[in-house]
Amino acid sequence: MKLFNTLSRKKEEFQPLEGNKVRMYVCGPTVYNLIHIGNARPMICFDTVRRYLEYKGYDVTYVSNFTDVDDKIINKAIEEGTSADVISKRYIEECKKDMEGMNIEPASYNPLATEEIGGMIDMIKTLIEKGYAYEVNGTVYYRTRKFEGYGKLSKKNIDDLEAGHRDEGHAIKVSGQDEKEDPLDFVLWKPKKEGEPSWESPWSDGRPGWHIECSVMAKRYLADEIDIHAGGEDLIFPHHENEIAQSEAANGVPFAKYWMHNAFLNIDNKKMSKSAGNFFTVRDISENYDLQVLRFFMLSAHYRNPINFSRELMESAKNGLERIVTAADNLKSCAQAASLEKMTDEEARLVDEARKFQENFDAAMDDDFNTADAIAAVFDLVRFANSNCSKDSSKEFIDAIYTEFRTLTDVLGLVVDRKEEILDEDIENLIAARQQARKDKDFKRADEIRDQLLAQGIVLEDTREGVRWKRA
Numbered sequence: 265m266k267l268f269n270t271l272s273r274k275k276e277e278f279q280p281l282e283g284n285k286v287r288m289y290v291c292g293p294t295v296y297n298l299i300h301i302g303n304a305r306p307m308i309c310f311d312t313v314r315r316y317l318e319y320k321g322y323d324v325t326y327v328s329n330f331t332d333v334d335d336k337i338i339n340k341a342i343e344e345g346t347s348a349d350v351i352s353k354r355y356i357e358e359c360k361k362d363m364e365g366m367n368i369e370p371a372s373y374n375p376l377a378t379e380e381i382g383g384m385i386d387m388i389k390t391l392i393e394k395g396y397a398y399e400v401n402g403t404v405y406y407r408t409r410k411f412e413g414y415g416k417l418s419k420k421n422i423d424d425l426e427a428g429h430r431d432e433g434h435a436i437k438v439s440g441q442d443e444k445e446d447p448l449d450f451v452l453w454k455p456k457k458e459g460e461p462s463w464e465s466p467w468s469d470g471r472p473g474w475h476i477e478c479s480v481m482a483k484r485y486l487a488d489e490i491d492i493h494a495g496g497e498d499l500i501f502p503h504h505e506n507e508i509a510q511s512e513a514a515n516g517v518p519f520a521k522y523w524m525h526n527a528f529l530n531i532d533n534k535k536m537s538k539s540a541g542n543f544f545t546v547r548d549i550s551e552n553y554d555l556q557v558l559r560f561f562m563l564s565a566h567y568r569n570p571i572n573f574s575r576e577l578m579e580s581a582k583n584g585l586e587r588i589v590t591a592a593d594n595l596k597s598c599a600q601a602a603s604l605e606k607m608t609d610e611e612a613r614l615v616d617e618a619r620k621f622q623e624n625f626d627a628a629m630d631d632d633f634n635t636a637d638a639i640a641a642v643f644d645l646v647r648f649a650n651s652n653c654s655k656d657s658s659k660e661f662i663d664a665i666y667t668e669f670r671t672l673t674d675v676l677g678l679v680v681d682r683k684e685e686i687l688d689e690d691i692e693n694l695i696a697a698r699q700q701a702r703k704d705k706d707f708k709r710a711d712e713i714r715d716q717l718l719a720q721g722i723v724l725e726d727t728r729e730g731v732r733w734k735r736a
């Protein structure tokens with residue numbers, strides 16, 4: 265099995281550090297809003313990497329954090345007149361709902377930055393002791409030039425970076441710029457500003473910088489040296505470069521053996537941005553599509569290629585997924601109708617023939633997780649099933665084909681069981697129960713009902729005239 269390592273810019277044979285154990289860390293979202301469909305890409309792609317590794321027999325420990333202390337969260341809290349904690353908790357819950365909809369396997373650990381402050385203070389202390397960090401007026405900086413390998417992931421040369429800083433006219437002094445020994449030094453710990461969440465530390469009451477969070481959480485939940493570290497390609501520099509500098513200086517061993525990065529998702533060939541008005545949250549998408557369609561759409565491209573999101577492409581993903589779900593329906597009804605138990609010789613030959621689809625699937629995934637080609641192998645199997653499986657087939661034969669089919673769709677994390685249609689009458693009854701719960705001020709129950717309906721593809725809209733609903 266080969267995977268593309270950003271560190272070497274080459275496809276390398278995958279060999280875990282220890283036996284069949286895989287320690288994998290994926291940088292998670294900053295929780296200040298509902299996640300957008302760009303954030304969904306690393307979630308879906310690396311969840312699929314994990315599923316494939318598990319299918320291959322590896323024992324994967326998968327860690328993905330939530331960054332729950334950050335300027336954006338604090339600003340949102342000020343905007344709403346509440347605390348950062350309320351904001352981050354709310355959006356972690358919402359994010360988990362979206363992840364469930366996209367069938368992301370729950371991580372082995374989902375650490376929160378705010379619960380790991382002690383570990384961060386320890387690592388910063390170590391860095392200071394080893395001469396890799398220094399404190400000025402309550403702020404601790406990383407002494408970038410001191411770390412010899414700086415730039416090895418992003419392939420940036422430290423002198424070019426320094427020159428870049430000069431060219432950008434850092435005469436316009438960013439606050440704190442004066443006190444740094446070198447413009448390239450980055451923050452490990454910063455003192456609080458009025459009203460911000462803060463923790464005590466030997467340097468000031470304050471909070472950690474973003475990069476130190478991941479170094480510490482990877483160390484605590486995995487090891488000093490891990491197998492795979494992943495995230496979106498925008499994180500290569502400076503986030504991952506700085507994580508390497510911190511972890512390797514503090515721990516004295518290489519940080520991650522393989523670095524994987526997904527390319528970006530664009531919308532109608534443009535960068536997604538709120539100000540340009542082409543911005544979708546996963547929740548927006550769930551109003552029109554089952555989130556399985558979003559998952560299928562993401563996997564239809566290789567994770568290292570940019571992917572373009574458009575209504576047409578989503579419609580074609582919806583049709584593609586429908587063919588797969590229909591094939592599952594057909595196989596299930598063939599199995600029910602089968603009167604013959606044992607497979608015939610001809611069917612045994614067909615089962616042998618069908619193995620090539622799984623081989624092609626594996627070959628595609630072994631080649632740096634080429635999910636686009638893996639999906640092509642699933643479609644080949646669907647066509648094969650459609651032409652060879654019928655109500656006259658034996659049960660054993662249908663079971664064999666269905667098992668292969670389910671194995672492949674499970675690796676891709678696609679849910680192929682058709683959701684049961686909910687009747688209009690049941691929807692109306694649930695809406696009435698929700699109204700009653702609200703009247704009784706049982707908002708938890710009211711939210712549960714809304715979520716239950718959403719999971720069945722029913723979107724509620726509270727209007728002045730009452731509650732309206734539609735099928736997504």
Ligand code: AMP
Pocket residue numbers: 291292293294295301302303304305306495496497498499526527528529530536
């Ligand atoms: P953030 O919350 O901005 O730290 O992002 C969380 C994850 O989503 C990171 O791995 C980012 O690289 C990734 N990400 C953000 N925007 C996009 C995008 N448009 N396409 C693909 N990945 C993205």
Ligand code: ZN
Pocket residue numbers: 291292478503
């Ligand atoms: Zn990170």
